[in-house]
Amino acid sequence: MYGQSSPTPHSKILYLLTLGIISAIGLGSCTPSQTEPRRSTSPPNQTTPATNAELKIVTATLPITNFTKAVAGNQAEVTYLLPTNISPHEYQAKPEDARTLAQANVLVKNGLGMEEYLDRLIANANNPNLTVIDTSKDIEIIANEQTDTHNHSEEKSAENSELHEHEGEFNPHIWLDPQRAIQQVENIRDGLIAANPQGKETYTANAAAYINKLKALDGEIAIALKPYADKTFVTYHDFATYFAQRYNLKAEFLVGVPEENPSPLDVKRVIDTTKKSDLKTLLTEPQVAGNPFEALAKDLNIQVSNFDPMETSKPDGIEPDYYFTIMRQNLKNLQTAFGSNSTQSHLPSWFPTTPSIFQLNTPTLSLTTNE
Numbered sequence: 001m002y003g004q005s006s007p008t009p010h011s012k013i014l015y016l017l018t019l020g021i022i023s024a025i026g027l028g029s030c031t032p033s034q035t036e037p038r039r040s041t042s043p044p045n046q047t048t049p050a051t052n053a054e055l056k057i058v059t060a061t062l063p064i065t066n067f068t069k070a071v072a073g074n075q076a077e078v079t080y081l082l083p084t085n086i087s088p089h090e091y092q093a094k095p096e097d098a099r100t101l102a103q104a105n106v107l108v109k110n111g112l113g114m115e116e117y118l119d120r121l122i123a124n125a126n127n128p129n130l131t132v133i134d135t136s137k138d139i140e141i142i143a144n145e146q147t148d149t150h151n152h153s154e155e156k157s158a159e160n161s162e163l164h165e166h167e168g169e170f171n172p173h174i175w176l177d178p179q180r181a182i183q184q185v186e187n188i189r190d191g192l193i194a195a196n197p198q199g200k201e202t203y204t205a206n207a208a209a210y211i212n213k214l215k216a217l218d219g220e221i222a223i224a225l226k227p228y229a230d231k232t233f234v235t236y237h238d239f240a241t242y243f244a245q246r247y248n249l250k251a252e253f254l255v256g257v258p259e260e261n262p263s264p265l266d267v268k269r270v271i272d273t274t275k276k277s278d279l280k281t282l283l284t285e286p287q288v289a290g291n292p293f294e295a296l297a298k299d300l301n302i303q304v305s306n307f308d309p310m311e312t313s314k315p316d317g318i319e320p321d322y323y324f325t326i327m328r329q330n331l332k333n334l335q336t337a338f339g340s341n342s343t344q345s346h347l348p349s350w351f352p353t354t355p356s357i358f359q360l361n362t363p364t365l366s367l368t369t370n371e
Helices: 009-030 035-041 047-053 061-074 095-100 118-125 156-164 178-195 197-228 241-246 262-279 296-298 320-340
Strands: 056-059 078-082 106-109 131-134 232-238 252-257 279-284 303-306 368-370
Touching: 035 118, 056 061, 061 078, 061 106, 061 178, 061 197, 061 320, 095 118, 106 118, 106 178, 131 178, 178 197, 197 320, 232 279, 241 252, 262 296, 279 320, 296 303, 303 320
Parallel strands: 056 078, 056 106, 106 131, 232 252, 279 303
Antiparallel strands: 232 368, 279 368
């Protein structure tokens, strides 16, 4: 026909190639990007360790830090609020502490007035999601008036009387009894599980392992101190009441808290008690950076050693095993103090060389007797 010609083989090939290119371009424009499905289908990071690692825990006393770190393990970030060399009795909260609590999920405290600054700090943090674990919950406690056998009220100024009430109605040093420490660990475990149920298995296992160590320690101390049942040691600061009760000892004290200065009448009482009861050893607290009773110890020919209530420490004092190290050292020192054959005096290196017993610079001591 006119105007019509058959396509050549060459033109057919060109046509087919062109059609294929156009189809490929069209399909490419409709096919989704290969990177998009990877983003949308990639599972989010919801593993238990990652979630638990976000849990921020703040503690406010050293032994409670030991217990909390043991229970939490590596599943949480545990921050001790105080410098390790400052006692909770002396600590003054800072603005950055409120910021720390504002960013925390959990606050673990000893309770019983040990951290009296915390109430205002919690209010300033304005963190409605903060879980507060009081480790003293449901623990049998000892009222301060049950242990105050010396009736200082007639001898102290009004200021010192207020200091005597610093710790409130009940003695807060419950961690010095390992059996009560077990209850504190259980309270921490339960509180962390409530705050982060995903960590239940870890918290339960860690608490059980630590409690077994506490039981072993308790049995060790009980056996070691059994020969000294009913013997007396007199502390300056009334921190040893729970320890004494647990192990059938008698604990007395001169002042309620370390900040309270002893009067000359207090010193006279120490001298009279020492002579009357044939006391052999003064047990000082390492937290005090000076002790005017060194001269008294030398004059009365008695020993000096330590009983550490763990209110301060070196930086490694926040680690879980620190509690066991110090408690065993306390046991060793107390055994030496009760022994009648030892005559060596162990004076801490920080004792002043020529103190006067009336240069009263917040001393802390305890005396042991072979009654």
